[in-house]
Amino acid sequence: MVDMAPSSSGVPNAAFGIGKGSLPWPIATFMSTLPLAPLEIAGNQVLRTALDCRPGMFSRLDVYSGKLFAIDPVDCPFVFLLEPRVENPSLRVRTSLDGVSWDARISAVMLVLLGLLDGTYDGDALFFTRDLVIEGDTAAVLALRNAIEDAELDPGLLLGAPNLAAPIVSGSIRRAANVMRRLLGAPTSAQVPVGTFP
Amino acid sequence: MELVCPAGTPSALRTAVDAGADAVYCGFRDETNARNFPGLNFTPQELAQGVAYAHDRGAKVLVAINTFARAGGTNLWHRAVAQAIEARADALILADLGLLAWASRAYPAQRLHLSVQAAAATPPAIRFYAERYGIKRVVLPRVLTVNEIAGIVAEIPCEAEVFAFGGLCVMTEGRCLLSSYATGESPNMNGVCSPAAHVDYRQEGTTLAARLGGFTIDRYSAGQPAAYPTLCKGTFMVDGKANHIFEEPTSLNVLEILPALKAAGVSALKIEGRQRGKAYLAAVVRQFRSALDALEAGRTLPASTLGALTEGGRETTGAYKKTWR
Numbered sequence: 001m002v003d004m005a006p007s008s009s010g011v012p013n014a015a016f017g018i019g020k021g022s023l024p025w026p027i028a029t030f031m032s033t034l035p036l037a038p039l040e041i042a043g044n045q046v047l048r049t050a051l052d053c054r055p056g057m058f059s060r061l062d063v064y065s066g067k068l069f070a071i072d073p074v075d076c077p078f079v080f081l082l083e084p085r086v087e088n089p090s091l092r093v094r095t096s097l098d099g100v101s102w103d104a105r106i107s108a109v110m111l112v113l114l115g116l117l118d119g120t121y122d123g124d125a126l127f128f129t130r131d132l133v134i135e136g137d138t139a140a141v142l143a144l145r146n147a148i149e150d151a152e153l154d155p156g157l158l159l160g161a162p163n164l165a166a167p168i169v170s171g172s173i174r175r176a177a178n179v180m181r182r183l184l185g186a187p188t189s190a191q192v193p194v195g196t197f198p
Numbered sequence: 199m200e201l202v203c204p205a206g207t208p209s210a211l212r213t214a215v216d217a218g219a220d221a222v223y224c225g226f227r228d229e230t231n232a233r234n235f236p237g238l239n240f241t242p243q244e245l246a247q248g249v250a251y252a253h254d255r256g257a258k259v260l261v262a263i264n265t266f267a268r269a270g271g272t273n274l275w276h277r278a279v280a281q282a283i284e285a286r287a288d289a290l291i292l293a294d295l296g297l298l299a300w301a302s303r304a305y306p307a308q309r310l311h312l313s314v315q316a317a318a319a320t321p322p323a324i325r326f327y328a329e330r331y332g333i334k335r336v337v338l339p340r341v342l343t344v345n346e347i348a349g350i351v352a353e354i355p356c357e358a359e360v361f362a363f364g365g366l367c368v369m370t371e372g373r374c375l376l377s378s379y380a381t382g383e384s385p386n387m388n389g390v391c392s393p394a395a396h397v398d399y400r401q402e403g404t405t406l407a408a409r410l411g412g413f414t415i416d417r418y419s420a421g422q423p424a425a426y427p428t429l430c431k432g433t434f435m436v437d438g439k440a441n442h443i444f445e446e447p448t449s450l451n452v453l454e455i456l457p458a459l460k461a462a463g464v465s466a467l468k469i470e471g472r473q474r475g476k477a478y479l480a481a482v483v484r485q486f487r488s489a490l491d492a493l494e495a496g497r498t499l500p501a502s503t504l505g506a507l508t509e510g511g512r513e514t515t516g517a518y519k520k521t522w523r
Contacts, residue, residue: 060207060237119209122477125507128423128447135401139236139394142473146237149475150207187506 019109020131021186022075032077040093043080047091049160050153058084060147064140070102073110084144104136104144111186114177116145118153118170121187131187199459200466201490202260202359203483206238206473211248211259213476218487221258223291224248224472225389230278231262232315233472234389246285258288264313265389266294266372276300283308291337292316293372298331311335311359315372315386321353328356335359337468340367341517344455348462357465363482363504364470366450366516369430376429376444380411397427408432423447423511431509447510453485453502455515456493478507 022028051057058065061084071080081092081100094100108116112131115121123145126132134141155173156166181188203219205211214222225231227239240248249259261282267275275294279301282290290308292298293315301310314337318324327333335357338347342360351358369376377391378384385391398409404420408427415432418424425431425447434443452459452467459467467490469482482504489499505513 062236064236119476122475122481122507124471124474124509125478128425128509128511129506130406130418130421130424133399133401133406135399137395138397138399142235142394143237145475146207146235150209150237152209 019074019112021109021111021181021184023110023184028075028077036078036093036095039078040091043091043093045160046158047089050151050158051089053157054151054153057147057151058086058089060150061086061140061143064137064143067103067137067140068101069140069144070097070100070105071113072097072105072107073113074107075109084147102136104134104138104140106141106144107133107135109186111177111181111184115181115186117148118155118158118174119149120174120177126187129187199456199464199490199493200359201483201486202466202468203479204364204469204472204474205248205479206233206235208240208244208248210472210476210479212251213479214483215252215255215257217480217483219257219483221260221288221466222248222252223260223262223468225262225264226278226281228274228278229268229387229389230265230275232264232313232385232389233262234265235473236394238473242281242285245282245287249286249288253286259285260289260291260311261285261287262291262313263297264291264293264315266315266386267297268387272296272300276304279305289334298327298333302331306332309334311337313337313372314339314361314367317370317372319350321350324350324354324356328354335465337361339371340450341370343520344458344462344518347459347464347518351463358463359466359468360452360459360464360518361450361470362452362459362467362486364449364474365426365509366445366448366514367430368445368517374430380413380415380429382411392426392428399427423509425509446512448512448514449508449510450516451502451504451508451513452515452518453489453499453504455518456489456499459518460493481507 065084065086069082071082078093078095079097081094083090108131116123154166154170156169161169200220202221202223203214205214205222205224211222211224225233225239227241252259263275263278275297279290283305289311291311291313293313310333312318312327312333317339318327318336319339324336333356337359340361372386381393381396383390383393392410396411400407406418406424407414408416410427415429430444431447433440436443471478485504492499
């Protein structure tokens, strides 16, 4: 485990607005006034839905399923702490990583992290262009990335849309996300070609 | 020319097939294949399902069992061969002489390809594998010019496959010891160069330091493109100057020389990158599918749009067009 203080990473948690595709600072400021509990509840609901649809998702992590991942949307006033245990995984939300001993940290702007979750982005290409920063246990990060890649986590699926409606929901969300990425200047060239997903 | 595409996961296999791959190559989740990364690769059940998916859509599946068997541990490699055949793999990609001998005796009807890990780069060497073990295709190392490839193809009794896009290895593959030197593990034996467990990235202010096995192998200033943490792409001090002495971070892309490769008699093009995600696969496979279809139809080839997926943000035709020899 790595004792983490945000100041030691070079990607400070409080550095909202860094990176291509950052959410506008008024949004980040507004989010900082909101309680974290609803976000944590929603995050856990998404996690449960994903595991209901893809029960074997975290088994691909093998020995790394017990690691603690700090997933850090650098343009948002919170971080996610994921423990992808095969049995009883957990997702917590914190305002910072102060005092948290994580095994691996994955940092990028929120739109990029969401794009990695649903396979819109290629992680290696984002790493080459420095739009994605990883620290700590590199093997654990790779295992998580590969597990998520294989799970094919469509947005519609994650939001619990019924089977028939899921592709429509996914398509709408992806189109909206692409518009936001374009407007905010997020990396576009590491994305899957338009039309690959429904 | 057949388009052979990577698949690190079942999802990647489906993506590659749907994007237009003629064949997909993959491996098992163990040290029998040269991309033994955490969370990657297939169980025997996943392979069987993947083969069925590919066959239903007219694509082939090639299974890479291309590391060198451990003394006292050959059963793992024999079992992998048996499981791949049971899954109805179209071909096995092997490198180890002993495994080739065993597989060709135990399964004489099974199509075998010679992995690039065997480093067979001369007609006599390739003929030996073809005559002795019946290999039907050789994957050539990435150190040959197009003319050299044409010369080899003219003198061998099997098909030739060459790398078309992705990682650019300039070493004698299957014999590279750089990773072993730094980590004690190698692609040849353990299936990984730069095993992820030995890789460490640290932010030092605005600089990103990449370390392998405790050695700092490169530092990237803010905004500078990063590379895979392999020693061959590291920066070394020579005569007081820091430089890439083996190779610079860049990706191979042969789009512009496809006609020359076809004229040289190449039978198959291999896309590298079993460790890459679906976004990479979909983009690269689609571009090469489109280019190969254009080539067959006599149309103008599309310009590359793959620059952003490349290592270091740069593309090269590598040794295929080298002018220094």
